[in-house]
Amino acid sequence: MIDAILHYAFLQRALAAGLFIALACAVLGVFLLLRKDAMIGHGLSHVAFAGVAVGLAVGWMPLLSALVVSVAGALGIMKLKESAGLHGDTAIAIFSSVGLAVGIILASVSGRFNVALFGYLFGDVLAIEPLEVGLSIALAILVVGLVALNYQRLLFMTFDREAARVAGVPVRRLDALITVLAAVTVVLGMKIVGILMVAALLVIPAAAGLQAARSFRSAVLGACAVAESSVIAGLLAAYVLDWPASGTIVLAAFLLFGILFLLRRRG
Amino acid sequence: MSSHWIAVFALALAAGTPSLPAGPKLVVVTTIFPLAEFARAVAGEAAEVTLLIPPGADVHTWQPRVGDVRRLASADLLISIGGGLEPWLPGLMRGAGSPRLKHLEASAGLALLPAHEGHDKEGDEAEGHAGEAFDPHVWLDFGLDQIIVDALARTMSALVPAEAPGFSRRAEALKERLRTLDAAYRDGLRGCAGREIILGGHAAFGYLARRYGLIQVPVYGASPDAAPTPKTTAAIVARARRDHARTIFYEPGVGDKIARLIAAEAGADVRLLHPGHNLTPAQKAAGTTFFRLMEDNLEALRHGLSPR
Incomplete structure (x- = not known):
């Protein structure tokens, strides 16, 4: 495998992009899970589907329209959750169904069918271009940087929302920040490594990190460690076993989660 | 599943509209682009040939729409490749439910490759199309295309015997073009x-x-x-x-x-x-x-x- 990585630039790019996207997902994932928003990655991918269809129908750049529509959808989910008194997953379910419906209608009515649409939706971790590696690095810097800048306030708000609000923490702005970052991560991530990997990496490493954690910081660091190990172990196993890469990476993450879960129950 | 519902819905719609008079022209529906081009060339002015799969769509994942069921319900002849290339076709035909519709499967009777042969083992991992025993891409063999063109002319002639000489003349001309193409590839x-x-x-x-x-x-x-x-x-x-x-x-x-x-x-x-x-x-x-x-x-x- 090491030999293969040295030989094949496409494996090097898969590893690099995978590691950076996994990092962004793991950091965001911890906040999303503690907010009970585990399904948001899944839901936003459906909204992004509508966004790509809008782009193809109107003739914009589909990735851009997907970003705009997904960010709007993410803010809509947040709004609905707050003001309609619905639980997080109800708002996600509504938006993801409507996203899928709009996407299907636009794809059919505009006559630009599934081939182009699927091309924009399903990234492939093996076919990553140099530019996309750069994009993954930028995404990781953006997510980690913004979270680090707001770390204390995010921490306060995550554990005691009311107290944070009273203490003057801009709770809604920070909510919006995490939600928008999640939308950007889902859209870029699914174009680059595919929706399966992004949706999984937003949830499983964070869940694993929370299993092992004694503090919030160790939960975030643990999630990052699990995410990075899953990408490395998954890609390695995929090469050795001749399995599809993204599925194997997801299974590796699940395996690590399972190990940490059992360790915690014993400990 | 969803094509089922579309079929049911379209059947209800079709039942509400008066069926079109058959008219003098043969109404032919084809599934993929090469079949439409061959059918148009053979039929000339004697038939109205339409293509089901719209430009840009993929034959494996395309789903019929309401209008397609209606179109098939009022057609005389359906030409498909067969053998699982068009997985949505049985549902669509049930939906159209037209007893007079004649169906020609272009791959029937051809010397077909098994679904897995013809690829190199080193590169070939994935399964074939579901429920498919042979490789459906027959139109990329210009010899098999000539057999398909003959079958088209025969089937159309059986439906409109008066036009038979025209069908057979145009089929010969199309086969000549295919032979020229074949020779160009060989050379x-x-x-x-x-x-x-x-x-x-x-x-x-x-x-x-x-x-x-x-x-x-x-x-x-x-x-x-x-x-x-x-x-x-x-x-x-x-x-x-x-x-x-x-x-x-x-x-x-x-x-x-x-x-x-x-x-x-x-x-x-x-x-x-x-x-x-x-x-x-x-x-x-x-x-x-x-x-x-x-x-x-x-x-x-x-x-x-x-x-x-």
């Missing part, structure tokens, strides 16, 4: 040293490879939905490097991403090799023909199979 590929078509797409060129003594080495299997594995991709890169492949081919539905990746690793270039099953909206607007696509393919193959 054009004879001088090429390379025998391997390395494809960043799916295994669509088995018949073409068989006819002209080539080997196709696809990244994907028989249908383009299963993702390639790291090992398969690495093996194909190694093979392209070893054999000094000049060109890695790609197809429009899959895109050139994986082909460009292999090409960059192996120092090759990329060229489009069109499976010929459908046009993009732009090609449709430009009036691109099947023969034009195949001539462009020959150019690409002559380039790619020559030494660097």
Whole structure:
């Protein structure tokens, strides 16, 4: 495998992009899970589907329209959750169904069918271009940087929302920040490594990190460690076993989660 | 599931509209682009030929719409490839429920390749189309195309005996064009040293490879939905490097991403090799023909199979 990585630039790019996207997902994932928003990655991918269809129908750049529509959808989910008194997953379910419906209608009515649409939706971790590696690095810097800048306030708000609000923490702005970052991560991530990997990496490493954690910081660091190990172990196993890469990476993450879960129950 | 509901809904709609008078013209519905082009050429003015799959859509994943069920319900003849290439067709036909509709399966009676043969084992991982025992891409064999054209003329003649001489005359002219194309491929590929078509797409060129003594080495299997594995991709890169492949081919539905990746690793270039099953909206607007696509393919193959 090491030999293969040295030989094949496409494996090097898969590893690099995978590691950076996994990092962004793991950091965001911890906040999303503690907010009970585990399904948001899944839901936003459906909204992004509508966004790509809008782009193809109107003739914009589909990735851009997907970003705009997904960010709007993410803010809509947040709004609905707050003001309609619905639980997080109800708002996600509504938006993801409507996203899928709009996407299907636009794809059919505009006559630009599934081939182009699927091309924009399903990234492939093996076919990553140099530019996309750069994009993954930028995404990781953006997510980690913004979270680090707001770390204390995010921490306060995550554990005691009311107290944070009273203490003057801009709770809604920070909510919006995490939600928008999640939308950007889902859209870029699914174009680059595919929706399966992004949706999984937003949830499983964070869940694993929370299993092992004694503090919030160790939960975030643990999630990052699990995410990075899953990408490395998954890609390695995929090469050795001749399995599809993204599925194997997801299974590796699940395996690590399972190990940490059992360790915690014993400990 | 959803095509079922569409069929039920359309049946309700169709029942509400008075059926069109049959008229003097034969109404022919075809599934994929080459069949539509052949049927139009054979039918001339004697038939109204329509194509089900719209430009840009993929035959494997396309879903019929309400209007398609109505169209089929008022047709005289349906021409498909058969054998699982059109998985939505049985549902659509049940929906149309037309007792007078004649159905011609173009692949029936042809010398078919098994679904897995014709690809190189090194590159072939994925399963075939569900429930499919043979490779459906028969239209890329210009000899088999001539047999299909004969079958079209025979079937149309049986439906409109008065037009039989015209059908048979136009079928002969079309077969002559196919023979010319076939000869151009034979002559054009004879001088090429390379025998391997390395494809960043799916295994669509088995018949073409068989006819002209080539080997196709696809990244994907028989249908383009299963993702390639790291090992398969690495093996194909190694093979392209070893054999000094000049060109890695790609197809429009899959895109050139994986082909460009292999090409960059192996120092090759990329060229489009069109499976010929459908046009993009732009090609449709430009009036691109099947023969034009195949001539462009020959150019690409002559380039790619020559030494660097």
